[in-house]
Amino acid sequence: MKWNMTESIKANLTYSVDTGVKPVNETMEQGNLERKYTGVFKEHAVTVHNGRPLRDKFVLDEHGFRFVDYPTRVRDFHDPDELKSVYYPEMEELIKDTSGASRVVVFDHTIRAGDKNEREKRQLREPVYRVHNDYTEWSGPQRVRDILPDEAGNLLKYRFAVIQTWRSIRNRIEADPLAICEASTLLAKDLILTERRYPDRVGETYQVSYNSNHRWYYFPMMARNEVLVFKVYDSQTNGGARFTAHTSFTDPTSPPNAKPRESIEIRTLAFFDP
Template identity: 50%
Template structure:
């Protein structure tokens, strides 16, 4: 059973700044590499909004991928070193596929990439030579266009048959060291997101152009976070669902500065996997 408005209102919360897309006339565009001379890496402008972010722990067992668009699961990985690429692909990928299948009922789950983020102060994401940084802007990883396109990109001749049935893109997010207090992840309750809040944005790679959603501010948005996440916990995030029957389709999210975090907090280290989940019905 999903969380009611009264239950959400009763949750403890912090107030923090979340960065939303400001009004603009052109399509937002972000380059993943050094763009051509005279072209900005990111043409979007973001505006800060101070909002309440509810602590989801008291009702974490009630969170649902099909309602709020997120779920918290206990999961002790057999991986000892998340910086070991072989261990990730041989051990963690199969673990995550089983985890998502169990949580969603999907008949088939495929992990198709991962990103490790390690925060460095005063460093922008995608800075050359630096690790990937937490993203302090409200966004969603896939759109109505790029979700199906990812299936076509990855699965070739299988794609047409798979796209005739429901599928979703589920992210598996966890801290590499914990308890995580620095730059935690805030997730927007999918039920509070109107489709017109989502702005398709180009993500330009050297060999292709993907598409994500930037997000316009809407005072109706409800935000959750799970404080002090442990390494044996994972957040599942719904980034896309092909179903249009009222269930959650998109759960925007962002890193944020927790004002209650101690001054000497350890910088965030986290890993996210992206999975395709295919359903029989």
């Protein structure tokens, strides 16, 4: 299988416009896969670099992401029992290996499909075509309180991170790949606090405003045995990567008969020894 090995492509990414009003991103009730968004969005043409030739140079704590070969024993990603018994432990070990965390807890996963019929058939979510980061200064620690309420008081005394993984679950990713922004090029002034409403709770994410200094990467034609690991929150404030903006985008080099994307993302809490 061949993939685009050019150094970079030009693509349109959808950024948010900071209007001074806090946007809202709402997930509907169970069984309704639609989202409601408020806010103003604008597309910007950016350079997206092919990360494959540089894959061994990326460091999680510096760039905010790693790209690795990591085969899985999962046969059916749509089987929730197999995910929890096989895939969750695999991702916990992968994140320990890539981050140096001593303990990793998977707390969530989302399967997305580019094909509308597949989404409706399996109750899946669509790719997200807006530049964002999933957790904020408030919602990162709050997720520890939500998931591990009895331990949170002690765990929050020490370093922890929210780290995610992203993988194709069927074919190579021929359409709607994930672009990821080098963390050092993402500034605090670029982050827009956004209310994240769920049927059972209210959280907070960052949408992102355009900055010409953002440096974007993607990994064309990702295969099922490849994983993108990226950090969306880190309590450590020593100058390393803390937030890593990302988005799905329309790849202008996708073949005209590209297969619809199917992917899974895993969200974890990663705890570090004092």
